[in-house]
Each structure stands twice: as C-alpha cells, then as structure tokens.
Amino acid sequence: MDRPAGFSGPFVRQRRIRAGPNAVSDADLSRCVHCGLCLQHCPTYTETGLETESPRGRLYLIKAIAEGRIEATPTAVGHLDLCLQCRNCEAVCPSGVPYGRIMEGARAEVLANGRTPLAWRLRTLFLREVIARPGRMAALAACLRLYRASGLRWLAERVPYVRDRVVLAPTVSGPTFPPKAGVLGRPQDKARGRVALLTGCIMPHAFGRVHEATVRVLARNGFEVVAPPGQLCCGALHTHSGDRPTARALARRNVDAFVEANADAIVVNSAGCGSTMKEYGELLADDPEYADKAERLAGLVKDVTELLAGLPLEPPSGRVEALVTYQDPCHLAHAQRISSAPRYLLSAIPGLRLVEMARPDRCCGGAGVYSLAHRDMSLDLLDGKIQDVAATGATMIATANPGCMAQLEAGLRRYRLPGRVVHVVELLDEAYGRSPDGV
Amino acid sequence: MLDFQVVTNPALIRDLRRAVGAKWVLDAPEDLIVYEYDATIERGMPEAVVLPDSDEQVAAAVRIARRHNVPVTARGAGTGLSGGAIPCDGGVVIATSRMNRILEVDPENRLAVVEPGVINLDVSEAVAPYGLYYAPDPSSQKACTMGGNVAENAGGPHCLRYGTTTNHVLGLQIVTPEGDLLWLGDKTPDPPGYDLTGLVVGSEGTLCIVTKIIVRLLDRPQSTVTLLAIFDEVDQASRAVSAIIGQGIVPAALEMMDRNTMRAVEEAVHAGYPPDAGAVLLIEVDGLEEETREQADSVRALCDELGARELRIGFSLEDRERLWAGRKGALGALGRLAPSYYILDGVVPRTKLPAVLRGVYEACDRFGFQVANVFHAGDGNLHPNILFDERVPGATQRVLDLGAVIMRLCVDAGGTITGEHGVGYEKRNYMSWIFSEDDLEVMGRVKLAFGTGGAFNPGKVFPSSKGCGEVSSRMKGAIAKAGPDAYV
Ligand SMILES: Cc1cc2nc3c(=O)[nH]c(=O)nc-3n(C[C@H](O)[C@H](O)[C@H](O)COP(=O)(O)OP(=O)(O)OC[C@H]3O[C@@H](n4cnc5c(N)ncnc54)[C@H](O)[C@@H]3O)c2cc1C
Ligand code: SF4
Ligand code: SF4
Numbered sequence: 001m002d003r004p005a006g007f008s009g010p011f012v013r014q015r016r017i018r019a020g021p022n023a024v025s026d027a028d029l030s031r032c033v034h035c036g037l038c039l040q041h042c043p044t045y046t047e048t049g050l051e052t053e054s055p056r057g058r059l060y061l062i063k064a065i066a067e068g069r070i071e072a073t074p075t076a077v078g079h080l081d082l083c084l085q086c087r088n089c090e091a092v093c094p095s096g097v098p099y100g101r102i103m104e105g106a107r108a109e110v111l112a113n114g115r116t117p118l119a120w121r122l123r124t125l126f127l128r129e130v131i132a133r134p135g136r137m138a139a140l141a142a143c144l145r146l147y148r149a150s151g152l153r154w155l156a157e158r159v160p161y162v163r164d165r166v167v168l169a170p171t172v173s174g175p176t177f178p179p180k181a182g183v184l185g186r187p188q189d190k191a192r193g194r195v196a197l198l199t200g201c202i203m204p205h206a207f208g209r210v211h212e213a214t215v216r217v218l219a220r221n222g223f224e225v226v227a228p229p230g231q232l233c234c235g236a237l238h239t240h241s242g243d244r245p246t247a248r249a250l251a252r253r254n255v256d257a258f259v260e261a262n263a264d265a266i267v268v269n270s271a272g273c274g275s276t277m278k279e280y281g282e283l284l285a286d287d288p289e290y291a292d293k294a295e296r297l298a299g300l301v302k303d304v305t306e307l308l309a310g311l312p313l314e315p316p317s318g319r320v321e322a323l324v325t326y327q328d329p330c331h332l333a334h335a336q337r338i339s340s341a342p343r344y345l346l347s348a349i350p351g352l353r354l355v356e357m358a359r360p361d362r363c364c365g366g367a368g369v370y371s372l373a374h375r376d377m378s379l380d381l382l383d384g385k386i387q388d389v390a391a392t393g394a395t396m397i398a399t400a401n402p403g404c405m406a407q408l409e410a411g412l413r414r415y416r417l418p419g420r421v422v423h424v425v426e427l428l429d430e431a432y433g434r435s436p437d438g439v
Numbered sequence: 440m441l442d443f444q445v446v447t448n449p450a451l452i453r454d455l456r457r458a459v460g461a462k463w464v465l466d467a468p469e470d471l472i473v474y475e476y477d478a479t480i481e482r483g484m485p486e487a488v489v490l491p492d493s494d495e496q497v498a499a500a501v502r503i504a505r506r507h508n509v510p511v512t513a514r515g516a517g518t519g520l521s522g523g524a525i526p527c528d529g530g531v532v533i534a535t536s537r538m539n540r541i542l543e544v545d546p547e548n549r550l551a552v553v554e555p556g557v558i559n560l561d562v563s564e565a566v567a568p569y570g571l572y573y574a575p576d577p578s579s580q581k582a583c584t585m586g587g588n589v590a591e592n593a594g595g596p597h598c599l600r601y602g603t604t605t606n607h608v609l610g611l612q613i614v615t616p617e618g619d620l621l622w623l624g625d626k627t628p629d630p631p632g633y634d635l636t637g638l639v640v641g642s643e644g645t646l647c648i649v650t651k652i653i654v655r656l657l658d659r660p661q662s663t664v665t666l667l668a669i670f671d672e673v674d675q676a677s678r679a680v681s682a683i684i685g686q687g688i689v690p691a692a693l694e695m696m697d698r699n700t701m702r703a704v705e706e707a708v709h710a711g712y713p714p715d716a717g718a719v720l721l722i723e724v725d726g727l728e729e730e731t732r733e734q735a736d737s738v739r740a741l742c743d744e745l746g747a748r749e750l751r752i753g754f755s756l757e758d759r760e761r762l763w764a765g766r767k768g769a770l771g772a773l774g775r776l777a778p779s780y781y782i783l784d785g786v787v788p789r790t791k792l793p794a795v796l797r798g799v800y801e802a803c804d805r806f807g808f809q810v811a812n813v814f815h816a817g818d819g820n821l822h823p824n825i826l827f828d829e830r831v832p833g834a835t836q837r838v839l840d841l842g843a844v845i846m847r848l849c850v851d852a853g854g855t856i857t858g859e860h861g862v863g864y865e866k867r868n869y870m871s872w873i874f875s876e877d878d879l880e881v882m883g884r885v886k887l888a889f890g891t892g893g894a895f896n897p898g899k900v901f902p903s904s905k906g907c908g909e910v911s912s913r914m915k916g917a918i919a920k921a922g923p924d925a926y927v
Contacts, residue, residue: 049536095774
C-alpha cells in the first residue's frame with residue numbers, strides 16, 4: 001500500500017536503547033498497545049481530560065524520551081511527575097503493562113540525568129536526608145506534634161489563605177510506638193509462629209496506635225511479634241521519587257535486619273511499604289551480594305490483612321456498632337492486588353456494617369509525599385473522595401495505609417465532618433478488646 | 440532533538456487560546472506527541488490540540504481553524520481502530536474529553552441527551568436506576584466516547600439483535616465547517632425530511648463535529664441467559680453459528696474466540712479455558728423469561744449436537760459477567776502474545792465463515808505471522824488480529840500486505856471491508872474494491888454538500904489516489920486543498 005509523504009505512518013525506526021541500572025526495558029514499554037482501556041481508571045486523566053496526564057500518554061512520553069524523539073523537557077517531566085503512581089492503570093490493563101516498574105525506572109532516569117525540576121530535587125533531598133534518617137524523622141515528628149498540640153494548627157487551618165496550604169500535613173499525636181526494637185507481643189496461648197514487624201519511618205510517630213493494635217491482634221491470633229533492630233524506612237518513597245541509590249541502600253539494610261530476625265513472615269501494616277518490600281527482589285536484582293537474599297525475603301512479606309485473612313481467624317466476639325466504609329489503598333488493591341482480605345476482616349466483626357462508597361479503589365490523593373508536591377491535584381482528588389464517603393453515610397473510614405489515613409483525616413477536617421479514620425486492624429483490635437473474655 | 444517538525448502558526452495558537460482559555464490549547468511538541476496515536480499502528484502529529492468545554496467553544500475553534508486555513512480532526516478517547524482520530528494532515532485536533540456531561544435523562548420518553556465526550560458505559564450506568572440502558576456496547580465501552588461511537592457507527596456484541604449506533608441515535612447537534620451550530624433530527628423517532636442524522640452517523644468525523652447527541656434508551660430485558668460453548672475445532676464452532684441462526688434464533692450476542700485469543704485471555708483473566716480447545720462461542724439470549732429459557736435450551740442442544748466439549752451457562756448477573764469477562768478484555772490481552780497487533784475488521788456472509796476463516800489461517804501461515812481471531816460471529820464480522828513485533832525491520836509493511844490479502848478474501852467471499860471500526864485512514868485504499876468510481880463520486884458530492892472540503896478529518900475514507908496523499912504537504916503550509924480532498 002502506498003503511503004503519502006508527510007505522514008509519519010506506522011512507526012518503525014531504530015531505537016536508541018539506554019542501558020544501565022535504571023533503564024526502562026523496551027519489552028515492558030512495547031507491551032502497551034494504546035487501547036485506551038486504562039484511561040477512565042486514571043485519576044489524573046479524569047480530572048484533567050488531558051492525554052498527557054494519562055497512563056497511555058505517559059508511557060508514550062517515556063518511550064519517546066527513551067527513543068530520543070523528544071527531550072526530557074520540564075513539560076514532559078512535569079507529566080511524569082503529576083502521576084500519582086497509584087497503579088490503577090496497571091491493575092486494569094488487559095495487556096499486563098507493568099506500569100509501576102516503568103514509571104519508577106523513568107523517574108530514576110530523569111533524576112540521574114540531571115534535568116530534574118527544583119521541587120523534585122528538593123523533595124528527593126528531604127526524603128534522603130530526613131525520612132530515611134530515624135533521628136531527624138523523630139525531630140520532625142516532634143515539631144508536628146507540637147504544631148498540633150500548641151493549637152497552631154487549629155489556627156492555621158482557619159486562616160483562608162493558609163488553610164489549603166497546611167491541611168495536608170499529617171497529624172502527629174499519641175505516643176510513639178514501638179519505643180524500641182525487640183519483642184513487642186507474645187501469643188496468649190497456642191503459638192502459630194513468629195513474625196517480624198516493619199515499623200517504618202513515620203508510622204511509629206504518627207500512627208503508633210496502629211502498631212499497637214497490630215501487635216495485639218497478631219498476638220491474639222497466636223503470633224510472637226518482634227521489631228527487628230537495625231531496620232530502617234522501607235524506601236518506598238525514594239523508589240517512587242526515582243532515588244534508587246537511596247532506596248537500594250535502605251533495602252540492603254532492611255534485608256540484613258530482617259534476615260537476622262529469622263521470622264516466619266514479615267508483617268507490614270502500611271500498604272505502600274509492603275508493596276515496595278515485595279519488590280525488593282527486583283530493586284536489588286543487579287546486586288550480586290543481595291539479589292538472592294532480597295528475592296527470598298520479598299517472598300516472606302505479607303500485608304497484615306493478607307496474613308490475618310489467610311488464617312483461621314480467632315473470631316472477634318465483641319461488637320463494634322458502626323457504619324464503616326472501606327477505602328482501598330492503591331498500593332494494596334492495585335500494586336498487591338489485595339482487596340477482599342480487608343473486607344473479609346471487617347465483615348468478621350460483629351455489629352459492623354460495611355457500606356461501599358463509589359469507586360473505593362480510586363486514589364484519595366495522598367500518594368506518599370504527592371500531597372506536598374502537587375497540592376491542587378491532591379486536594380481535588382480528596383474533595384471527590386470525601387463526597388463519595390459522605391454519600392454512604394458512614395461514620396468511619398477504614399483503610400490500611402498510613403498515607404491514606406493522614407489524607408482522609410485531613411479531608412474530614414477540611415470539611416469539618418465528624419467521623420473517624422481507622423486502620424482495619426484497629427477495628428479488629430477494638431472488637432477483640434470488647435470481647436467478654438477480652439484483654 | 441526532535442525527529443519531527445511541528446510548524447505552528449503563533450497567530451492560530453493565540454486565537455485558539457483566546458477562545459477556550461490558554462490552559463486548554465496545547466502546542467508544545469511534548470504535549471502534541473501523545474495525540475499522534477489512537478489504538479491502531481498509525482501515527483500523525485497535530486500542530487495544536489484544543490480541549491473545548493462547550494458546543495460554543497467547539498464552534499469557535501472551528502471558525503478559527505477555518506480562518507487560518509488548517510484542517511480540524513475530532514478526537515474522542517482515541518480507542519478507534521482505523522486511525523480515524525489521527526490528524527494525518529496535521530492541523531487542529533479538537534479533543535472532547537472535557538465535554539462529558541449527561542445533559543438530560545428522560546425516562547418517560549426513553550431518551551437521553553449527552554455531550555460527545557461522555558463514555559459509552561456511563562450512559563447505561565446513569566439510566567440504570569430507571570431500568571433502562573443504552574444498547575450499543577462496543578467492547579471498548581468502558582473507554583470510548585459517544586462522539587466516537589456516532590462517528591464510527593460503533594457496534595458491539597449485542598448489535599446482532601439490537602442494531603448498531605445508528606439505530607439508537609435520534610438527533611445530533613453539530614458544528615458545520617463554517618462554525619455554525621445546527622440540530623439534525625430531534626427527540627421524535629422519525630422526523631420528516633431527509634434523515635441527515637443517519638448520514639452523519641458513521642461519517643467518521645469528515646462531515647461535521649458532533650456536539651450533542653440524543654440517544655434512544657431501551658428497557659432492560661426481563662431475563663438474560665449467557666452460554667459459553669467450547670469446541671475442539673474452529674470449524675465446528677462456525678458451523679454452530681450458522682446452525683443457531685438457521686433455527687430462527689436471534690441471540691442478543693453471538694461471539695467467537697479462537698485458540699490464540701483464548702491463550703491471551705486465559706493469562707489476563709483466568710477464565711478457565713482449556714489450553715487445547717480450538718474455539719469458544721459466547722451466546723447470549725434475552726427477552727421474556729420463558730422465551731429465553733426455551734432459546735437457551737435449543738442453543739444448548741445445537742451445540743451438543745455439533746460436538747461442543749463443554750458448555751457453561753450463566754443466569755445471574757455475576758455469573759454472566761464472569762463468562763463475558765474474557766471476551767471484553769480479549770483485544771487488550773493480545774498484548775500478552777506479541778508487542779503489537781494489527782486488527783482487521785472484515786465482514787463476510789455468515790455461511791462463508793468456515794471457508795474464510797480457513798483462508799485467513801492459511802494466509803497468515805504463508806506470511807509467517809500468528810493470528811488471533813476474536814469476533815462478532817453472529818453477523819459475520821471478523822476481527823483477525825495479526826500478531827507481530829513492530830521493532831523487526833519490515834514487519835509492519837508485511838503485516839499491512841497480509842491485511843490486504845485478508846481483506847481481499849472477505850470481499851471475494853461477497854463481504855466488505857469494515858463491520859464497525861470504520862474506513863478511516865487504514866482502509867481507504869480498499870474502498871475502490873467495493874465501490875465504483877461513480878459510487879465514490881456520489882459520496883464525494885455528499886461531502887461537498889456539507890461544505891466540508893478538507894476542513895474536517897482530511898485523508899480519511901476516500902482512496903488516497905484522490906485524497907490527502909497527493910496533497911499532504913500540510914505540515915509545511917497552507918491548505919488550499921479542500922477541493923482535491925473532497926474528491927470532487
Ligand atoms: C479494545 C477495543 C475494543 C473495541 N471494540 C469495538 C467494538 O466491539 N465495536 C466497535 O464498533 N468498535 C470497537 N472498538 C473501536 C473503537 O472503540 C470505536 O470505534 C469507538 O467508537 C471509538 O470511540 P473513541 O471515542 O475512542 O473515538 P476516537 O478513536 O477518538 O475517534 C474515532 C473517530 O471518531 C471521530 N470523532 C470522535 N469524536 C467526534 C465528534 N464529537 N464529532 C465528530 N467526529 C468525532 C474521530 O474524528 C475519528 O474519526 C474497539 C477498540 C478497542 C481498543
Ligand atoms: S497501558 Fe494497558 S490499558 Fe492502557 S493503553 Fe496501554 S495497553 Fe491499553
Ligand atoms: S499510576 Fe495512577 S495516576 Fe499514574 S498513570 Fe496510572 S492510574 Fe494514572
């Protein structure tokens with residue numbers, strides 16, 4: 001068939017394939033057949049209507065950059081940066097495009113090649129110099145704690161101009177848990193095994209209560225729970241941001257710490273961290289010393305809901321009378337493909353009624369540090385989410401990830417709505433606590 | 440370094456920005472590049488993309504493009520399978536993604552008025568509370584837009600019984616090449632005068648831009664039964680298709696997938712298809728309770744008779760959805776078998792199905808490509824998907840050649856070159872296989888009557904010897920080519 005000139009036509013050309021530790025694989029990229037079936041599942045596409053902010057568009061941009069058709073200009077990089085990495089597209093893609101892996105590789109490439117926007121570089125610096133360092137993290141948490149306790153937050157969130165700028169900062173209150181590494185809980189009677197808990201970077205400070213509940217629920221179900229010493233932040237935020245060197249350094253430390261702990265399973269109650277730890281094998285694949293260890297360790301990682309739902313669960317007999325709606329954390333539902341386990345656990349609680357909101361697996365806009373970097377998009381998504389929640393009439397939002405919890409709490413405050421945001425294990429814990437034989 | 444050149448006219452961009460707001464006009468190469476594709480393997484860059492929010496803004500954008508002498512190509516979700524939304528001659532792309540409001544639902548009169556960017560499935564979801572639905576259901580219905588459906592006269596599995604888009608559109612608001620807003624048809628089923636609505640449905644964006652659509656809604660059938668029959672051989676399955684229709688049963692849907700497709704689907708949705716089966720038929724019957732049971736029984740008996748090795752049946756919505764899951768995700772799942780696929784869309788008389796299918800397999804063998812067939816067997820609408828790797832030098836050209844051979848098979852069997860995906864860019868050169876010079880002349884005159892010339896979606900539908908091929912020097916400059924492109 002003759003083809004007219006001037007029309008780029010079916011695209012056939014030699015590729016400039018980049019090699020190196022961050023390279024996005026050509027095989028991964030060519031899996032996308034541009035069918036468009038992911039578009040309506042992408043929050044940034046449905047918010048903007050722009051193909052440039054869609055999974056298909058971003059994949060195409062990454063490919064065009066890799067092939068040298070376009071440069072990684074601020075405009076192009078901006079489109080990659082606005083992605084939430086919620087991986088909703090990946091979960092619905094019939095062609096099996098490994099979007100998460102591709103986007104992480106592309107961001108690493110952008111960061112390594114030095115044309116990264118300033119805000120991105122600052123974010124990376126913050127992640128590396130604060131989040132990854134427990135001491136500085138504790139200091140930051142102390143500031144946030146004071147900010148709330150002093151009433152400054154109350155004030156700031158009532159000043160019109162300031163309000164939108166501060167509302168997404170996470171709440172830090174309540175005691176830090178665990179105060180130190182070691183054995184956190186022991187089974188009451190029959191022992192099922194020994195699990196190691198990832199304590200994480202911000203969780204102990206902002207959501208110590210979730211760790212406490214996790215430990216009690218696991219103990220109640222026959223597990224000894226230990227927090228291995230020497231563990232650090234899992235590196236999820238660094239991977240997502242493209243800072244693979246830091247992510248790999250953290251992963252290696254964690255591999256050492258958790259191998260040392262020699263537990264039957266590694267329990268994670270933060271979906272984002274769990275998804276990254278399950279991918280440690282991939283992250284360290286090029287490290288001859290760690291590749292195998294990392295792969296094996298990754299196989300032991302379980303989300304706390306996944307672990308519990310797979311057991312003959314100790315039936316909670318106490319009642320939790322509440323209308324609850326469940327928000328699927330993206331990294332649980334899409335990255336780990338776990339969506340029935342948490343619902344099963346909720347439905348096991350006497351008195352609790354679960355009402356589904358519209359689109360429960362749509363990102364709430366939290367997405368790690370996204371809410372700090374892209375406030376407007378984050379708030380738009382949060383507003384939609386809170387409307388969906390409000391439509392259910394639920395008084396409690398259950399979820400399974402600290403980032404989502406912080407974001408949803410901010411949403412309730414923003415709308416001055418009553419209600420509570422809880423981790424699924426907190427509700428289980430309450431039900432156990434209220435059992436006639438409760439502890 | 441750019442390997443393509445975008446010649447933008449600053450005055451054009453400025454005027455567009457003034458009309459729709461700066462944020463909604465794209466002109467950076469990094470932005471334009473994601474508008475160079477749709478779901479086909481064709482590519483073509485626009486020089487500006489506009490995302491209007493209202494019919495008025497569409498009209499304004501059309502007027503501006505006209506003033507600057509550049510063509511306009513409408514774009515819905517870019518799921519098209521004939522290169523329709525690709526601006527093969529540059530110019531302005533008007534993307535309807537922001538015009539996605541359902542303006543009116545009138546359950547009494549069973550109709551709805553929607554904007555062109557509304558997603559097909561969203562219409563059915565919005566009217567579900569009234570027990571109604573919108574019948575045409577392309578497999579891409581979770582993603583494709585109503586505007587795209589109208590332009591392509593989209594069909595779907597259930598169009599066997601209920602007809603394609605054209606049977607469900609009552610009226611359209613359009614923007615003419617002069618940039619005027621105009622209503623064709625209205626809320627009544629059969630308005631007097633020429634059926635201009637019918638003319639626009641299926642015109643692939645070459646006559647006008649659609650800005651509002653009045654659609655007909657149907658009552659949800661009282662009862663629906665879905666059957667899935669697995670056969671050892673494709674031949675058996677195609678015989679079953681003829682036998683079912685021959686019995687006077689008109690199923691709501693009658694779909695077939697062959698072994699390669701089943702392999703891809705199995706990987707994607709774990710539908711439980713046996714790996715050594717040759718073909719699977721999906722048959723859906725609906726209507727009144729009693730009627731559907733009876734029909735389901737006859738279908739079952741027929742499939743048994745023709746050697747089906749396994750039959751599954753679903754009554755509840757959940758079970759039926761499970762049976763359908765494989766079919767709905769089939770096309771996308773082909774990405775698991777090969778990096779690229781080239782989907783064909785031929786139609787043959789139902790009785791010729793077995794012979795043509797054999798021909799398709801033979802031709803693909805000869806060219807050395809794998810093929811996966813997934814199609815609307817009930818109306819003889821074939822979709823052979825040629826699997827290939829576009830990175831292999833020369834592969835794309837050979838695939839296109841093979842496509843032509845298969846299209847020829849369909850035409851020789853008394854069929855035609857498109858069932859539902861449209862002619863678009865891809866198949867325009869096959870037009871002369873089925874239409875005489877005189878036929879094409881008449882079509883060209885229709886285009887002229889609309890006053891379109893090359894204003895809307897140039898380079899589509901009409902054979903390239905008379906179309907944009909000769910004059911597609913667009914990227915460089917002016918467009919005094921409305922004439923040649925209009926073919927007359
Ligand atoms: C996985 C998959 C399955 C599919 N299954 C089917 C199927 O079963 N049946 C079927 O018929 N098709 C099917 N298709 C093809 C495609 O989805 C349809 O052709 C659909 O109608 C295209 O809609 P769109 O919004 O994506 O339009 P686009 O691809 O964006 O555009 C298609 C054409 O419509 C024109 N157009 C768009 N909006 C307007 C407007 N407002 N006014 C005027 N012209 C306009 C464009 O210029 C272009 O020519 C499938 C595609 C995929 C990827
Ligand atoms: S990512 Fe998957 S669903 Fe999205 S366009 Fe590509 S192949 Fe289709
Ligand atoms: S990860 Fe989420 S935001 Fe990013 S492209 Fe996919 S669906 Fe869209």
